[in-house]
Amino acid sequence: MLLIQPAAAPAQPAGKIPRLAIFSLSEPSSLMTEQSENRYYRALFAELRRLGRVEGQTLAVERYGRERNVAGAAALVAEVVRSNPDVVYVVGAGTQFFKAQTATIPIVGLTGDPIAIGLVQSLARPGGNITGVSVDTGPGIHGKRIELLREIFPGLGKLAFITARLVWEAVQGAAMRAAAGAAGVPLAEVLFEFPVSEAVFAAAIEQAVSSGANAIMVADLPDALAHRELIVKRIATTGLPAMYAFTESVEVGGLIAYSFDLAGLNKRVAADIDAILRGVSPGEIPYFQNTKFELSVNVKTAKALGLTVPATLLASADNVIE
Template structure:
């Protein structure tokens, strides 16, 4: 979680530096990781809040634990629907102590991903959706079911528990295969991003076409993705942190809602699966990995 890391934290700290917030000069950073508590996110949230920071920055599905612990310390996070999750009164005026970015453009995104996957693999008849259980039960389950129904495709859900590991996702892919799924949609979560290489490998072993929520999954060997620009979102979160450190009230900082998505396709993976990429799909791709 440093500026010299090979992760997205490099983007975050570089943007803070550009804005004048420089660690070791005018900024102190205390770092916490879920691995310290494994699945005990509540204990982690309690410890962080006890340290009484000026702002808490979270890339994690556990923002609800922090909301339970404090209504005063400003929090900047990335989430799906902050209004549905109870983090904000509205996107334009959050009204509480939480702001950040929303990676959920609305339920239509699921239909779009299903349509793209079906264009790549027209014989799709049974789709498995792999998602964190909390995401599936609170937010994604109903719209994904509606999108699958509209497409005339049978749906099976494969909820996973967080924190998830490579083994978690391998087991999820295996479960989807046992359930008779001939295609898979992997929803976005920090764990899916972190385990993208293992997920792609498991899907290749199972020989199941899949669509992902991160372009990085395609770089790691995934078939295709319809994704937002995570770097852009993280820069916006850094901007929110900077604004709060300069005195802004998170209640008045609008949640930014992602609106731009890009299609990525891995031709090598398509060939390994015996799929001929339609020319129309290839022509609309923003990124092609050969």
């Protein structure tokens, strides 16, 4: 199929209310609001408002959450493309489907490494119709998470890593194996398939326990964030320490998380959306790579696990839950 690359995104005609579509295969549409329980959606809409993009006044928002994914991701993407919004914000998995189906609708993605997964050729000048923000900061993030987990749990032996097979085989596996090898930690990969459900995560946690691991790490996938309460509760029943990738997991009882700044990244997304609606080509907007991280520790959970949180770890934590 021949896709024609646009030279630039057209500026909005006077009097026309631009349309933003938000797409997520992991989260329900009900979370995609200015009053969302998820702080990053609140940050997105607050920044859009600051930029003069107010839903119902100067911006129309269409939501394509996981509840609309009844015929498969490609079919839902096709529905969005037929609707022809002025810009699409894709949260997590899905950006590749948009790349395959449209070269004209501007896309802003919250993704992993956009070069490794074939979205763009360059971070500085993405080209085409896709830009966004990347939560991928290279293989070092895995090593840092292992280091922090070992600091709070010096008895770390075999580590079970829960992630999606698709992500593991594409970019994550080699980096995680290298990080575990460098740390001298035996690794058991626990891989699940999309689509994800509570039953899928429950089975993955059971597999992690049966692997003989004495600690767990949960990958930084949107699905893990969406199902964080179930994951944290299930892992709590195992009695194993666990490292998470989202602050929100620690807020609901997880032991420790080393996470990227999702609220800050969504402010960047809002700026990209605003620029595109002002007529800037997405291909000319640099793909932003995350550089800010948050360390969160739940002291109550540590005590329940019989762990003592080192004073140095508490001093360096951005969020401490007593």
